[in-house]
């Protein structure tokens with residue numbers, strides 16, 4: 001067996017919200033494999049005939065697999081990509097997984113202006129993006145890194161605000177939080193390892209063009 005996967009094109013999909021849409025989009029261009037499921041206990045799922053391997057990784061780890069060439073290609077949200085700042089090519093906006101990053105506060109404790117939050121604590125899964133945003137505003141903040149349920153921060157007195165993603169707005173609404181600053185828009189992106197892009201150029205180029213064609217024809221789900 002080719003353990004390093006040189007003969008194969010290895011693709012990393014993130015677990016969670018983007019998995020199903022990634023699988024669906026790739027299947028439209030013939031990139032499928034039996035047993036490719038989000039919760040599969042098998043970690044590498046191969047299509048021997050087409051020489052494709054899929055790995056299903058924790059979302060924040062996808063850019064790492066691609067940067068080191070353990071995967072040639074990955075699907076990842078722009079939010080995670082901006083946070084991780086990995087050295088990879090971002091080649092295509094896949095259009096799905098649309099959301100935005102923002103700052104929100106407890107409605108009941110809302111201050112008059114953004115700068116009134118300077119020197120307060122902000123809970124976030126995205127400390128780098130948050131720091132870049134507040135630094136541009138000339139605000140020094142204390143960053144508290146959380147890994148999920150960020151909205152809890154202001155509700156239990158851990159922080160005065162959060163920086164997090166919003167998709168439908170339901171979580172903010174249900175927890176009495178209000179968005180007070182938009183930080184960036186995000187959606188799923190296709191990323192490629194820099195060396196793979198040269199060594200496996202023909203296959204990767206064809207795949208990217210097929211995906212682009214499918215997206216432009218409007219066949220893919222959004």
Ligand code: PRP
Nearest residue numbers: 148149150164165166167168169170171
């Ligand atoms: C994300 C995000 C918000 C929520 C926003 O959490 O952190 O909590 O989705 O979506 P909405 O605007 O549609 O309500 P996710 O479900 O990824 O889980 P997490 O709390 O573990 O981060």
